[in-house]
Amino acid sequence: MIRAQFGIETISPGSMLRHEKRSGSALGAEAHGYTSGGGLVPDALIIALVRKWLNEHGDAFVFDGYPRTIPQAEALEVMLAEKGLLLDVVFLLEIGTEQIKERVLRRMICQGCGAIVSIGGRVQNAEQGCPRCGGILERRRDDTLEALATRMAEYRAKSAPLAAYYSSRNLLQKINAAQTASAVFAEIDAHLQAT
Ligand code: AMP
Numbered sequence: 001m002i003r004a005q006f007g008i009e010t011i012s013p014g015s016m017l018r019h020e021k022r023s024g025s026a027l028g029a030e031a032h033g034y035t036s037g038g039g040l041v042p043d044a045l046i047i048a049l050v051r052k053w054l055n056e057h058g059d060a061f062v063f064d065g066y067p068r069t070i071p072q073a074e075a076l077e078v079m080l081a082e083k084g085l086l087l088d089v090v091f092l093l094e095i096g097t098e099q100i101k102e103r104v105l106r107r108m109i110c111q112g113c114g115a116i117v118s119i120g121g122r123v124q125n126a127e128q129g130c131p132r133c134g135g136i137l138e139r140r141r142d143d144t145l146e147a148l149a150t151r152m153a154e155y156r157a158k159s160a161p162l163a164a165y166y167s168s169r170n171l172l173q174k175i176n177a178a179q180t181a182s183a184v185f186a187e188i189d190a191h192l193q194a195t
Contacts, residue, residue: 001185002062011053012064013046036141038150040068047075054079069158073165088195090166093177104148108137
């Protein structure tokens with residue numbers, strides 16, 4: 001939605017790694033050992049991926065799922081400084097564990113166009129196919145309760161400290177993510193318009 005509204009490119013290391021896995025690359029295979037169980041991929045690998053992306057792209061972008069650790073945030077500061085850029089805003093999407101579980105178990109991804117589709121919304125089951133392009137819907141390998149438990153533990157240990165890190169830099173905006181996608185976007189949009 002941010003991309004559509006503002007024409008800003010999006011970078012998501014998670015989706016880059018899924019793409020690498022599908023293409024059969026060595027990087028994809030290496031990362032899969034971590035991602036499939038819900039563990040974080042080592043910082044050095046993720047930072048190298050982001051550095052390469054930043055070198056190949058312009059000055060306006062949204063990071064989705066990066067940084068997830070303090071060393072990643074520190075590396076980002078350095079990489080942006082090299083481009084003469086500063087972060088405008090950091091969004092923390094807040095939501096309870098039960099709702100996360102429910103969403104994870106309903107989430108499908110279209111093999112064709114990459115759309116994220118929630119079962120029980122516009123489609124009632126995966127067999128109906130992607131509502132956008134008719135492509136095949138599949139579940140992410142890490143969208144299981146077991147992998148989610150690991151992801152939550154990783155989040156608490158390594159990602160949660162980022163809230164204080166960005167709050168102390170006056171960059172943090174908390175968003176109520178326990179709403180519909182359009183209501184979440186409305187909150188984000190209001191902040192971006194004001195930034
Ligand atoms: P996501 O698509 O953002 O949910 O990420 C899926 C998985 O990719 C995560 O559970 C991690 O294994 C890996 N991953 C994505 N982004 C990062 C990151 N910034 N640092 C470490 N691992 C990441």
